[in-house]
Amino acid sequence: MHETILEAKHINKEFHDPVTVKVLTDVTFKVNKGEFVSVIGKSGSGKSTLLYILSTMDTDYEGELLIDSQLMTGRKDMELARIRNEKIGFVFQFHYLLNEFTVLRNVMLPGLKLGKYSEEEVEHRAMERLKMLGIGHLARNMAYKISGGEKQRVAIARALINDPLILMGDEPTGNLDVRNSEIVFDIFKELTEAHDQTLLIVTHDQSFAERSGRIIEMEDGRIIRH
């Protein structure tokens, strides 16, 4: 029996801007532990809108979202923020590192915020993750002094600091050259294969999607393949 990590049930979403546009229609699917899922679809098909809902950042939708078998729908923002920090890692197209901090400090911040480990433990965990991603030697560098590909790896280390149940990405290779995209893809592959990490990644990169474990394809706000 597979352990379900995330479940979307009949999710519908409209924007009223000022006319009503239906952006997601009856989106229903599950993601099991250790799966590497890519979400693909043409521009405007609703991928980012869906990811905002699945990551609990957008609460204005119809239907139900369960993470770790717990209902997220209807919870207060404060509570969702806590659950996000504990259970969801997020990697964006742009890294959003704090330039005036070291690489190590950037990775540590969500760990310190969680309040589950001492500062020494968080530092140790941050170093472990930086080493796993091949950038341990950059720990004491200021974040602005490293390359774009290195920054994205730091962002992945930061997303992993609290051992998230699921790592979500919105075009995490969208801003990288071919070589760095490959490095990031290989990291994701290694995370699922060696660490049973669950991944849900929105991507335009067909080759990336085809080499992931499973594809969810969207068209006009509906899932047409999963």
Ligand SMILES: Nc1ncnc2c1ncn2[C@@H]1O[C@H](COP(=O)(O)OP(=O)(O)OP(=O)(O)O)[C@@H](O)[C@H]1O
């Ligand atoms: N804040 C908003 N107000 C009104 N319409 C919106 C808003 N955000 C998104 N949309 C519309 O919702 C639809 C889906 O957008 P979304 O960004 O989710 O698509 P996408 O598949 O992620 O596209 P892309 O690949 O270009 O990022 C589009 O038609 C878009 O114009």
